[in-house]
Amino acid sequence: MVKTQIIILDYGSQYTQLLARRVRDLNVYAEVVNYQITAEKVKEYKNLKGIILSGGPASVYSYDAYKFDDEIFNLNIPVLGVCYGMQLIAQKLGGKVELAKKQEFGKSILSIEDNESLLFKDIDDNSQVWMSHADHIIKMPPDFCIAAKSDNSIAAISNEKNKIYGIQFHAEVTHSIHGLKLIENFLYNICKCEKDWTMAQFINDSINEIKNKVKNENVILGLSGGVDSSVCAVLLSKAIGKQLNCIFVDTGLLRKDEAKKIMQNYSEFDMNIKLVDASDKFFTALKGVSDPEEKRKVIGKVFIDVFNEEALKLKNASFLAQGTIYPDVIESSSEGHSSKTIKSHHNVGGLPKEMNFSLIEPIRSLFKDEVRRVGKELGIKDFILNRHPFPGPGLGIRIIGEVSREKADILKEVDDIFINKLIEKKLYNKVSQAFATLLPVKTVGVMGDNRTYEYLVALRSVDTIDFMTAVASELPWDFLSNVTNEIINSVKGVNRVVYDITSKPPGTIEWE
Numbered sequence: 001m002v003k004t005q006i007i008i009l010d011y012g013s014q015y016t017q018l019l020a021r022r023v024r025d026l027n028v029y030a031e032v033v034n035y036q037i038t039a040e041k042v043k044e045y046k047n048l049k050g051i052i053l054s055g056g057p058a059s060v061y062s063y064d065a066y067k068f069d070d071e072i073f074n075l076n077i078p079v080l081g082v083c084y085g086m087q088l089i090a091q092k093l094g095g096k097v098e099l100a101k102k103q104e105f106g107k108s109i110l111s112i113e114d115n116e117s118l119l120f121k122d123i124d125d126n127s128q129v130w131m132s133h134a135d136h137i138i139k140m141p142p143d144f145c146i147a148a149k150s151d152n153s154i155a156a157i158s159n160e161k162n163k164i165y166g167i168q169f170h171a172e173v174t175h176s177i178h179g180l181k182l183i184e185n186f187l188y189n190i191c192k193c194e195k196d197w198t199m200a201q202f203i204n205d206s207i208n209e210i211k212n213k214v215k216n217e218n219v220i221l222g223l224s225g226g227v228d229s230s231v232c233a234v235l236l237s238k239a240i241g242k243q244l245n246c247i248f249v250d251t252g253l254l255r256k257d258e259a260k261k262i263m264q265n266y267s268e269f270d271m272n273i274k275l276v277d278a279s280d281k282f283f284t285a286l287k288g289v290s291d292p293e294e295k296r297k298v299i300g301k302v303f304i305d306v307f308n309e310e311a312l313k314l315k316n317a318s319f320l321a322q323g324t325i326y327p328d329v330i331e332s333s334s335e336g337h338s339s340k341t342i343k344s345h346h347n348v349g350g351l352p353k354e355m356n357f358s359l360i361e362p363i364r365s366l367f368k369d370e371v372r373r374v375g376k377e378l379g380i381k382d383f384i385l386n387r388h389p390f391p392g393p394g395l396g397i398r399i400i401g402e403v404s405r406e407k408a409d410i411l412k413e414v415d416d417i418f419i420n421k422l423i424e425k426k427l428y429n430k431v432s433q434a435f436a437t438l439l440p441v442k443t444v445g446v447m448g449d450n451r452t453y454e455y456l457v458a459l460r461s462v463d464t465i466d467f468m469t470a471v472a473s474e475l476p477w478d479f480l481s482n483v484t485n486e487i488i489n490s491v492k493g494v495n496r497v498v499y500d501i502t503s504k505p506p507g508t509i510e511w512e
Contacts, residue, residue, distance in 0.1 A: 002201060003047035005193045006030040009037060010330070011056030011066055011084050017327060019054060019082065019172040021367050022180060027195035028187050032330050039071035050078045050191035053085025055170060059135055060084065060091040061098065068092060078163035078190045080119075083133055086157060086166025093164075095141035102152045104131035104168075107175060110155055114147040117158050118189045119165050119182060129155070129169035129176040136168070163190055199373045203235065206362050210239035217318035219360065220311050223248045223273060224392075225262045228323035228363065230384050231375040235362050236321055237271045238378065245272045245317065247310045249303060252279025252405060253394030255419075256412040265381060278306045279405070286396065286403040290440075292512035295403065299393045320357035324364045325371055388433045389467070397512040401440030406493075407455075411438045413491045414457050421483045422461075431473040434461035437500075437511045445495035447488075454495040457487065462509055470504040 005028050010016045016032060023030035030052075042048065051072065058066055070092055073079065081089040087097045108131045112120050129150070136153040140146065148156035150168070157166045165186070171179035187193040219236060223229050223246040236244045246266075250259040259275055266273055285302050289295050311317070363371055375385045391397055398415075399407045415436040422428040437458045445452040459480070464470035484497040500507075 004031045005049040008052045009035045013055035016054045028193045029197040053081040055083030060087045081166035089166045093141035096139035100136040103134045108150045123178045207239040219319040221321040232323040256416040324361045410493045432464045443496045452495045456496045460500040472501040
């Protein structure tokens with residue numbers, strides 16, 4: 001596999017993952033690591049070319065400031081500190097940082113002081129950058145020079161001899177006009193990184209690694225139809241063919257005709273996929289359950305039971321595959337990329353104790369956008385790769401209150417109309433997530449000369465970058481009017497449609 005060239009010490013910035021993605025976009029493999037990593041641990045990386053210290057919400061002068069192994073500065077490996085990372089460099093190497101009287105948040109103009117700095121090569125003076133800091137450097141560390149300033153602070157520092165640099169702004173965000181160029185300068189001009197991180201290379205390396213690991217054994221995968229499990233499945237199939245056994249559980253709470261579409265779309269890859277219709281079990285278990293958290297537990301337990309039952313029928317299976325991706329690894333503070341033997345499965349739940357599997361996670365080193373690019377290389381249809389997120393409990397949490405087959409059938413039709421209209425009007429790929437929710441109330445209406453008393457549904461569409469915050473999509477009024485008209489005229493049981501314009505926060509994207 002491609003070796004790590006850049007490690008990013010994570011100090012809690014909301015942009016840490018984005019920083020890693022920017023490095024990878026430049027064809028250099030970067031890995032996010034815990035800020036407590038020691039110099040000795042850093043030495044274990046055989047191909048390491050540079051170290052980046054991320055931003056973060058803390059202050060370097062606080063009594064509980066994040067720890068840092070000063071010996072890292074003596075490894076003769078280039079270092080770039082971003083925001084908090086720059087302040088950490090200054091504080092550790094003899095400078096001083098304190099709370100600024102005038103803080104900087106948002107757009108700022110960069111004035112380059114050192115035009116000879118490799119970090120600012122081919123970057124225009126007086127360009128826009130993005131600041132987000134309350135502290136600033138008031139005393140420079142020895143042997144460092146001021147490489148750039150903003151109106152209110154030292155914006156960049158450098159020690160060209162020891163190749164240690166710091167920037168107060170966030171080069172990783174698009175608001176910093178030449179931010180990507182600066183990162184490129186650090187990678188290529190300073191660290192001398194090689195451009196060896198591509199999705200085609202990842203696929204080739206992964207196939208070889210899977211073959212060597214699995215050998216003649218069989219692999220079980222719970223296929224959900226989502227992007228991650230789909231790419232995981234096809235990659236495994238390319239490597240081991242019929243040794244892969246996929247289990248697709250139809251809960252009755254999936255999108256309209258989901259099971260049929262999944263089986264059709266994967267037929268071209270000639271994979272072993274077993275479709276299990278367990279919808280009766282799910283609806284029976286959900287009867288009388290209204291609380292959203294309780295519904296999640298019920299759905300999760302039934303899914304585990306069904307999956308376990310089917311998995312036990314498969315003989316000679318030694319590996320359990322999982323579509324874990326890199327953000328999951330970062331958020332759970334996991335380290336390393338090696339498989340491990342388990343008796344439970346993160347996504348599926350607790351497997352029977354008598355089942356011993358080695359866990360295999362072929363895409364655990366990839367970010368979501370990289371997963372999609374790998375899928376594209378593997379020939380997976382855009383229909384699957386570009387789908388909006390769909391919750392694990394499915395329609396179980398989009399039906400507010402008690403769940404029934406009747407309600408699920410109604411919601412499937414409504415959702416299908418909404419999504420297909422978005423696709424038809426070329427709006428689907430312009431919004432981040434769109435869906436319909438069935439509410440536990442009925443309203444009076446008039447259809448023809450008759451009074452109706454039927455369900456109310458809510459349509460929701462949001463725009464977001466990271467799903468941490470979101471705003472309602474400003475869909476055209478004519479579009480919403482036409483969708484509403486088709487839903488009411490086509491779906492028996494619905495006589496009123498509303499559009500949810502709540503942002504996140506204060507709301508959440510899903511209703512439950």
